[in-house]
Amino acid sequence: MSSQPRTTPNPATSKVLGALLGVHAGDSLGATLEFKPWRMIRTKYPNGLREIIGGGSFGWPAGHATDDTDLTRAVLLAYLDRSAHAQTHTTATPAQPFDLTRTAADHCLSWYNGDWPGRTPGSSPRDIGGATDTGLSNYEASGNPLTSGAGPDSAGNGSLMRCVATGLFTAGREDRIKESKAISAITHNDVRCTISCAVYNEMVAALLAGKTPAEAVQIGCEVASELDCPAVEAALRRGEEVSLEQFASEGPASDFPDWSSGYVLQSLSLAVAALLDARSFEDVLVDVVRIGGDTDTNGAIAGGLLGAREGVEGIPERWLEKLQFREEFEEGVRKMLG
Template sequence: MIRQAILGHAIADAMGVPFEFRARDTFTVTDYEGFGSWDVPAGSFSDDSSMLFCTMRHQIEHSDIDDLKQKFCDWLYNGYWTYNRKASFDVGNTTKHAIDRWLQYGFDTELPCDEHQNGNGALMRILPVMLAANSHDDVFQLSRRYALTHLHIRSILSCTFFGHIVLALKDGHSFADSFQLAQRYTQPHFMTFQGERPHFARLMDTTILTAPRETIKSSGYVIDTLEAVCWSMAQSFSYEQAIFTAIELGSDTDTVGALTGSLAGMLYGLHHIPAHWIRELSRIDDIEQLIHEFEQQVIS
């Protein structure tokens, strides 16, 4: 299940890259494409997967958080775990600002923590942290520990909700049951962070799963992203259908696609997808080796 989660994420990321920023209903996804919104070839993954791979490497090495921050710096400016080993493309403003502050002032420098820091930059890379979590009791603290670039509680709670879904899927639950478990485990945090409850209203009352498509936003705002992912999963019965549904929402296609792909990979597997989706993913041999080490050093 680890392999199908990670590859599910990366494949959908690469599938969504050429359509990023495109308006809804102006394109159709059927396969990898190159040189669309970004000047990169077909099968190229973005920051979503690069930062996830950095996180996996940190977990494999059992290194400290400062080392992970250094890996993010090396990714942004030195091509570490980019699709072509060159400086990254498609970097979120909050992520870049955090990394630049680390480089200028040190890893202990204080970062902004307000409502304007609620992009999806922490959510998009939290998957391997949750795959390695021992229990639902650990999810909130892991979300807080690995926020790093996005420190507002809304982002942390979004990672928490997603993390509970990951753990439940890992335990063999259906998506519907996993979603309900995420609601149950996230609810107590709103006793402490009462002001955040309205932002999670559609997630906590389940209306997001049956909401009309026109009400689903797919922007880089962390709540929009999380809602779009859960909605896409609720409409789907296969990996392909899930990621196509997510990406064709438009806007932040790579991140919404990647997060949906990770959950869909866990739920449906990758057995029936076209073989070239795996074969033509950039750096697939490196990714397969990373997954193998992750399974051996972190999960086992």
């Protein structure tokens, strides 16, 4: 990582950077404890794990991206490609239609097939969710990202973890919702997943626009209602009721089992609870991870909202300096925001 000093970004840029690097930080912090239950974490880390140290079930180097950040990068690359495509055309040479969904699927497939930074060329991912594996395998076989999803009974959190770029770089609710759903459906086309991504990105966009966390959650609830998805709206309301600090210190309630299955609505509820927790980015994210289970993905999803709330300055520098894609994400944001 570069040791050169960085200038403080303006508030809007800070929130965009905060969201992307918040996903990365939550992923990298949680990777150490993935699949571990709350009781085991409490015994080893009574005050929570507060440093990015790597290791875990897959032996990650400290700060290395897992599938959560890798696939967030894949979607970000699609938005960078769209921006570059638009800039190469003028009114005299109109742009040909740009297929954002296919481009995102192609970048995900590159990751799937080992064409990725930090990987041996052609190697398989160390960690991949079942629906993601099925969806990308289907896409590779059919070439059609509109029909590749794992099906209506696969409601994991593997598309919610990667979706934040849409909330950051697409203007207008209608377009954000359309893109959120389409990019989710490459692998996760269950309505609970596609609507969760749409709702999440509306909350991200609201935070960028200066809305309070409570206002952002209310906007999410309105979108879930408009899209006729009571299950997602109920997950948002559940998050409003959760005391994250209590869950972390006393153990999760019965409907948040120690050994999380990676259920998308559980992750969404935890992310809302994190967003509404007024403590610092560090304290909140440490407690998200303390709950156990799918710690890297829950950390990534919550970290994106917290980063959009706090800005990049809210993320501890000692965490940022370890993140594999920090400089690339910073450069990508500079390109997108000028």
